[in-house]
Amino acid sequence: MTAIAFPAPDATILARRGEIIAGLTQLVPAECLVTSDIEMRVFETDALTAYRRMPLAVVLPRNTQEVSAILRYCNDLHVPVIPRGAGTSLSGGAIPQEDAVVIGVAKMNRILEVDTFNRFIRVEAGVTNLGVSNAIVAEGFFYAPDPSSQLACTIGGNVGMNSGGAHCLKYGVTSNNVLGVKMVLMDGEIVEVGGPGPDHPGFDLLGFIVGSEGQLGIVTEATLRILPIAEGARPVLFGFASSEIAGACVAAIIAAGIIPVAMEFMDKAAVAICEAFAGAGYPLHVEALLIIEVEGSETEMDAQLAQIIAIAQQHEVQVIRQSQSAMEAAQIWKGRKSAFGATGRVADYICMDGTVPTGQLSYVLKRTGEIVKEYGLRVANVFHAGDGNMHPLIMYNVNDPKEQEKAEAAGNDILKLCVDVGGCLTGEHGVGIEKRDLMRHQYADVDLQQQMRVRAAFDEAWLLNPAKVFPLDGRVMG
Amino acid sequence: MTDFFPTSEAEAAAFISDCAAAGKTIRILGGGTRARLARDIAADAQLSTQNLTGVTLYEPAEMVISARSGTPVREVLALIDQHNQMLPFEPLDHRTLLATTGEPTMGGLAATNASGPRRIYAGAARDHLIGARFVNGRGEIVKSGGRVMKNVTGLDLVKVHCGAYGTLGLLTEVTFKLRPKPERVATLIYKRLDEASAIRLLGEALGSPFEITGAAYLPIGHGRDFSRALLRIEGFDASVSYRIDELRRRFAAYATPREALEGPDADRLWRAVRDVEFLSAPAEAPLWRLSVKPSDAAACVAHLRAIDGARYFYDLGGGLIWFTDPSGQNAALIRDTLAAMNGHATLVRGPDALRQAVPPFSPLPAAQEKLMRSVKHAFDPQRLINPDLMYPGL
Numbered sequence: 014m015t016a017i018a019f020p021a022p023d024a025t026i027l028a029r030r031g032e033i034i035a036g037l038t039q040l041v042p043a044e045c046l047v048t049s050d051i052e053m054r055v056f057e058t059d060a061l062t063a064y065r066r067m068p069l070a071v072v073l074p075r076n077t078q079e080v081s082a083i084l085r086y087c088n089d090l091h092v093p094v095i096p097r098g099a100g101t102s103l104s105g106g107a108i109p110q111e112d113a114v115v116i117g118v119a120k121m122n123r124i125l126e127v128d129t130f131n132r133f134i135r136v137e138a139g140v141t142n143l144g145v146s147n148a149i150v151a152e153g154f155f156y157a158p159d160p161s162s163q164l165a166c167t168i169g170g171n172v173g174m175n176s177g178g179a180h181c182l183k184y185g186v187t188s189n190n191v192l193g194v195k196m197v198l199m200d201g202e203i204v205e206v207g208g209p210g211p212d213h214p215g216f217d218l219l220g221f222i223v224g225s226e227g228q229l230g231i232v233t234e235a236t237l238r239i240l241p242i243a244e245g246a247r248p249v250l251f252g253f254a255s256s257e258i259a260g261a262c263v264a265a266i267i268a269a270g271i272i273p274v275a276m277e278f279m280d281k282a283a284v285a286i287c288e289a290f291a292g293a294g295y296p297l298h299v300e301a302l303l304i305i306e307v308e309g310s311e312t313e314m315d316a317q318l319a320q321i322i323a324i325a326q327q328h329e330v331q332v333i334r335q336s337q338s339a340m341e342a343a344q345i346w347k348g349r350k351s352a353f354g355a356t357g358r359v360a361d362y363i364c365m366d367g368t369v370p371t372g373q374l375s376y377v378l379k380r381t382g383e384i385v386k387e388y389g390l391r392v393a394n395v396f397h398a399g400d401g402n403m404h405p406l407i408m409y410n411v412n413d414p415k416e417q418e419k420a421e422a423a424g425n426d427i428l429k430l431c432v433d434v435g436g437c438l439t440g441e442h443g444v445g446i447e448k449r450d451l452m453r454h455q456y457a458d459v460d461l462q463q464q465m466r467v468r469a470a471f472d473e474a475w476l477l478n479p480a481k482v483f484p485l486d487g488r489v490m491g
Numbered sequence: 492m493t494d495f496f497p498t499s500e501a502e503a504a505a506f507i508s509d510c511a512a513a514g515k516t517i518r519i520l521g522g523g524t525r526a527r528l529a530r531d532i533a534a535d536a537q538l539s540t541q542n543l544t545g546v547t548l549y550e551p552a553e554m555v556i557s558a559r560s561g562t563p564v565r566e567v568l569a570l571i572d573q574h575n576q577m578l579p580f581e582p583l584d585h586r587t588l589l590a591t592t593g594e595p596t597m598g599g600l601a602a603t604n605a606s607g608p609r610r611i612y613a614g615a616a617r618d619h620l621i622g623a624r625f626v627n628g629r630g631e632i633v634k635s636g637g638r639v640m641k642n643v644t645g646l647d648l649v650k651v652h653c654g655a656y657g658t659l660g661l662l663t664e665v666t667f668k669l670r671p672k673p674e675r676v677a678t679l680i681y682k683r684l685d686e687a688s689a690i691r692l693l694g695e696a697l698g699s700p701f702e703i704t705g706a707a708y709l710p711i712g713h714g715r716d717f718s719r720a721l722l723r724i725e726g727f728d729a730s731v732s733y734r735i736d737e738l739r740r741r742f743a744a745y746a747t748p749r750e751a752l753e754g755p756d757a758d759r760l761w762r763a764v765r766d767v768e769f770l771s772a773p774a775e776a777p778l779w780r781l782s783v784k785p786s787d788a789a790a791c792v793a794h795l796r797a798i799d800g801a802r803y804f805y806d807l808g809g810g811l812i813w814f815t816d817p818s819g820q821n822a823a824l825i826r827d828t829l830a831a832m833n834g835h836a837t838l839v840r841g842p843d844a845l846r847q848a849v850p851p852f853s854p855l856p857a858a859q860e861k862l863m864r865s866v867k868h869a870f871d872p873q874r875l876i877n878p879d880l881m882y883p884g885l
Contacts, residue, residue, distance in 0.1 A: 130694045131784045131810075153698070175643040186641060188650070189618045204858045210834055211610070211810045212782035214852040215863050215881075216659075217617055220650025224643045241700045268552045270575060270671030309700075309730060310737075316729040368639040371553050400640035401553075440641035448644070455644055456634075463633045463870070464646040470865035482645060 016421050017446050019066060020480050022111035026069065026092055033092060034070050037114070040082045045120065047071035056097065056115050060162075061105035061447055063363070063417060068095065068109035073120045077195060077203060077233040080116065084231065085201030087114055093476050094199070096227035098170025099141070101162040103364050104445030106174060106226050110480055116231060118169040124148045125234065133192055133209045135236045138169030142176075145237060154239040157184035160441070161350050172232050175224030177441030179275040179349070180306075182399035184240065186441065188223040195234035196222060199472045209236055221467060226443050227478040229471035243308035246274065248345045249318060251325050252299030252332030256280060256394075259301035260375040262328040263398045266305075266321055267371070273321065276399035277304040277349050280378070283356075283393040283406070290355030293348030294341075296332045303398065304349055352395040353406070360391070360408035365424050367431030368440035371401045377430060381405050384426045388419040402440035403431065429454050444482045452484055465489040493536045497543060500559075500624065500632060500663040507661065507876070508630025510536060516875050519657040521561060521599035524584070524591045528603060528839065529656050529851050529880050540598050543663060546570060548638060555638050557622065557666040560598025567597060571669055579670040580616050581607030581765060588767045589840060590774040598662040604654040607765035608705040608723070611697065611807045613670065617653035622666030625652065627659070628871025638666050651866070658877045658885065659870040673725035677735055677751035678705070678760065681720040684746060686710065686789045689720040690809040692745045694785050696722050697808050699741065701734040705761055706808040713769040713804050714760075723761065724751075764806055767813050777819045777841035783834035785809035794828045795821075822849040829853070852881060 026033070034048050047053055048070045058065035069092070074080045087094050093113035100107050109115050121137035122144070128134070129152045136145055142163040145156040159178035160166055166176070172194060177186045184190070193207030207219045222229055253259040256278075263276055279287065279295075279302045288295040295302060307317045322333060336342040356362050369377050378394060385392040385407055396404040405427055409420035428438050428448060432455045438448045452461060465483055469475065469490045497503035510517050518534035520526060522541070540561035548557040551574040558567055564582060571577065583605040584595055599605075601623070606615040613619075622636035635648035652659055681692060686708065693706040705723030709715070724734045735751050752760065763769060770778055783791050788809035795801060800817035816825065819841060829836040835853045838846065855863065860882075867874065867885055879885065 128784075128786075129698055130786050132698060153700075175647075177641055181641065185614065185618060186643075188647070189614055198858075198862075202858050204862060205856070206859065208833065209784050210782040211615075211807055212780065212835055212837065214835055214837070215855050215859060216866055217604075217651050217654050218859075218862060218866070220617065220647055220653075221866075224647050228646075241698050244700050264552045267554065267671075270674070272671065310733055312733055313727070313730045316727060368641045370550065370555075370639055372550065397641070402641045435637070436639050437637055437642040437644045439644050440639070441643060443643055444645060452645060459631045460633050460635065461645070463627060463631070463648060464635075466869035467646055467648065467866060470869040471862065 016418060017064060017450070018485065019110055020485060026112040030069055033090060036086055037070060037072055037083065040086060041072060041074055041079050045073045045075060047073065056100070056109060056117070059100040059102040059105060059107040061103060061108065061445065063411060064105055064108055064446065066109050066111055068113055068115045069111065071115040071117060073117045075120045077197060080197045080231050080233050081201045081203055083116060084197050084199055088199050088201065088476060091474065091476065093479050095478055096173065096231045098138070098167035098173065099165045101166045101170065102174065102443065102445060103366070104439065104443045104447040106443045106445035106481060108446060118167060118233070121233060129154055129239070131209055132239050133236050134239050135234060136168055137234055138232050139167050142166050142168060142171055149239055153242050155242050156237055157190050157240055158187045161353060168235050168237070169232050172223050172235055173225065173227045174443040175441070177397070177402065179277055179397060182276060182397065183272055183274045188220065190238045191219060191223050191235055192238055193236040194219065194222060194232045196230040196232045198230045199476050207236065226445065226482050228468050228482060229477070244310045245314060246306055246308040246342065247314050247318070248304050248306040248336055248342050250295065250332065250334040250345060251303040251305060251330050252296045253301045253303070254299065254329060254331055256301045256378045257375040258328050259303055260378070260398070262303065262325055263374070264371055265324050265328065267399065269320065269324060271317065271320060273305050273399065274308045275304070275306040276397070278394070278396050278398035279349065280394040282391065283352060283395040286355050286359055286393055287348040287352050290358060291344070291348040291351050293344045294334065295348055299331055304345060349395070356393060356406045356408070361411035362406045362408045363420055363424055365403070365405045365407065365427050366439045366442035367428050367436055368400070368402045369431050369434050369436035373434040373436070374398065374401060377403065377434060380430055381427050385423050388423040390416070390420055390423060401436065425451060446481055449482060450484055458487070462489045495536060495538050496541060497538065500543070500626070503538065503543065503661055503663060504626045504630050504632045506538060507626050507628070510875055511628060511630050511873060514873060516878050519661055519877055521596035522563065522594040524586050524593050524595045525589065525599050525603050527589045527591065528585070531843065531846060532877065532879050534878070538661060540596060547664060551576060554669040555666060556669060557638065557664055558597045559664050560596060560662045562597045563594040564597055564600055565594065575672045576669040577672045578619065578667060579609060579613035580619055581609040582616065583607045584766050587771045588778065597665050601653055601662055601665045602655065602657045608707060608761060608806055611706060612702060612704040615653070617650045619667050620649055620653055620665060621668050623649045623652055623662055624664040625660040625662045628873060628875050633660070636666065640668060656877060656880050658867065658880055660876060675728045675731045675753070676723065676725045676757060677731050677753050678757045679722045679735065679738055679748040679751050681746045681748050683717050684720050686792065688745060689718065690785060690789050690805065692720055692742055693722070693808040696738060696742065699738070701738055702726070707764045708805040708809065709769065710804060714763065721760070769804055770802055770813055770815050775842050776815045776817045777845055778839050779814045779816065779825055780837040780839050781812040781814050781829055781834060783810060783812070783829065783832050787832045787834065788812060791828060791832055791834065795825060819845045826853065850882065
């Protein structure tokens with residue numbers, strides 16, 4: 014019924030399940046091992062819930078040494094391994110397969126070192142994204158990348174997916190904010206890459222590791238750059254008569270030399286859905302809404318907003334709503350941040366994640382509407398306009414296999430469109446299983462082969478998260 | 492040694508492909524201004540990017556620029572300056588410190604991850620390189636990344652080229668994201684602070700919400716007969732005024748800086764910090780780039796200060812120390828001192844004999860070295876491109 018293929022499980026591994034579990038019990042205590050069907054149910058999918066597979070077993074190690082022992086054991090037996098953070102991946106990056114052991118980092122959730130003078134924090138991989146900021150907020154610091162799932166998602170998952178968020182326009186994505194990692198390779202070898210200082214000898218392996226979707230190793234600790242919290246932050250709502258005008262306004266703000274800390278876009282459908290859920294006070298009559306956040310002192314925010322408002326007025330802005338209090342500001346963000354959950358109340362949906370050059374935003378929005386309509390479905394658009402990272406939410410009925418196929422086909426058409434206008438298949442969610450088979454639309458074979466050779470340089474036998482990212486056929490080893 | 496000057500990416504790929512078939516090694520050269528970094532190598536052929544020039548894409552409204560690797564940095568800066576934009580990492584120009592001539596190129600900048608004082612706020616060249624085209628050691632043309640700010644499609648092959656000194660392939664085109672130039676730049680100068688206090692001041696200022704974009708400390712003798720701690724603030728006029736006042740007030744206990752320095756004098760001062768001008772002479776005096784946690788910086792220098800004729804200054808809030816060891820006799824002491832603090836020491840300049848005797852980069856732990864070799868093999872299986880440049884046998 015579903016379009017994305019999984020590799021056939023290795024029967025010899027399935028046949029040895031009992032023996033493999035017995036081996037794992039020698040490596041970790043019983044409370045770290047999940048093997049009954051009913052308990053493994055939680056791990057059979059991630060946030061790409063249309064797909065699910067029961068794993069061979071789930072291990073929740075407590076430290077790097079245990080991860081190392083488990084990986085060495087699986088490597089020796091040639092058993093695939095699926096690394097898992099909190100399972101919030103929207104691209105199916107953490108979906109298991111029947112012949113694989115899931116290694117979850119949930120139990121590794123300690124803050125190891127806070128150093129505000131040198132502006133870094135060292136944490137275990139299972140700490141949540143928000144947990145990092147919460148550990149340093151009292152000292153006036155925060156961790157910049159802020160995916161919408163930040164309450165639940167782990168730093169290990171963020172490193173794997175190179176996660177982004179609303180504030181990446183100013184502060185960059187995960188790869189700009191990770192200083193170093195401790196990682197276990199498939200053969201059990203523990204390596205430390207990078208660290209708090211500015212220069213490190215050798216190749217910039219962190220560049221590969223961040224965003225590698227758990228294919229190069231399992232990250233057990235990360236050293237993260239932390240930043241001082243701005244004196245104040247203020248989001249403002251702007252309502253426009255059309256998506257085109259809103260898009261032009263975004264471009265004009267950037268062209269004027271202003272980099273707000275966030276510029277979020279919502280179309281009419283998304284505004285209605287989020288407002289019904291969060292009661293954020295969003296205007297329901299506009300065709301497009303921008304949430305633009307500025308930060309600094311009161312004087313600085315006033316000055317920057319005056320410039321932004323002047324530009325918006327040149328773009329026939331219909332509504333300007335400034336937050337008057339911290340509570341109103343939180344409410345505005347609550348509406349935006351709950352977009353995915355709120356849409357889930359209305360319909361089942363798949364969330365796309367293409368990035369386009371910002372000059373192409375209006376065109377891609379228009380074509381997205383047309384594509385989805387051609388398939389007889391509905392779409393809501395909510396995304397990071399400042400960096401062109403689009404999130405069409407394609408709504409369908411999950412109980413209707415034909416609708417699911419249509420939704421996936423529409424999604425594929427939209428992602429191809431993103432690539433065709435000079436963008437890419439994914440800006441922050443990753444390739445996972447979802448976009449694996451579209452990789453050839455963005456890359457020539459030779460490009461993919463180079464990536465695969467690097468992948469194999471870390472994991473020669475392709476045991477780590479093997480059915481993800483790269484098309485299943487034509488795989489290249491080291 | 493044959494010299495080759497391809498005029499297109501296809502020509503370059505054909506040449507490398509021929510070399511691969513014949514098993515010939517290739518040294519890559521851009522403008523040659525950074526050619527004395529890393530190790531000296533011998534190769535069968537030399538490929539120069541000097542004819543691979545030109546900006547291939549510039550979208551000011553999208554803050555992105557692509558240029559062929561041989562394009563002079565100067566041309567790119569002049570072009571983006573017309574639109575009030577900049578390369579945010581403030582690229583270091585190595586000519587003064589290496590006593591080289593010629594034109595720094597975009598490819599050389601990317602390959603050496605050449606970044607200046609603004610790195611502490613904006614990140615290094617690697618953080619801004621979002622796309623690259625390159626020819627690997629098999630002679631294949633490979634592209635990775637692109638022109639959009641957010642892209643996590645597959646493995647990021649882009650960042651690893653920054654600081655790989657061309658050992659993973661010939662970069663043919665690089666794409667950087669840009670930022671608007673600030674409306675106003677001002678520098679607060681705190682005079683006559685001792686090193687420990689100065690570094691504490693820099694660290695505390697960097698931990699404040701005022702977005703410090705430069706934090707350096709120049710001991711006595713670096714242009715003045717008193718020491719100077721420098722804090723740079725950038726942004727819109729109103730913001731800069733506000734932040735200057737706040738910083739003065741908040742850090743009044745350290746010293747009272749005079750009126751903030753702005754304009755050409757301030758530009759010259761930061762350029763001197765960026766390009767290590769204070770330590771450019773004598774041209775052969777061994778020069779080290781020391782990387783530590785800022786809180787360890789003063790202690791690190793305290794260990795090394797007794798070295799005869801040592802001179803040094805601090806950038807990046809203390810995390811980067813430029814250090815000269817005129818006799819060239821103290822490499823082991825320098826390396827050991829940094830290693831004990833979990834830091835790293837890179838020999839950036841020195842006479843040929845010293846550069847042959849002392850590895851320019853800190854040694855790697857075995858597991859990491861093994862990974863590095865696997866990665867090199869994935870790009871250049873025959874070890875043809877810039878072989879041995881970073882480490883012997885790599």
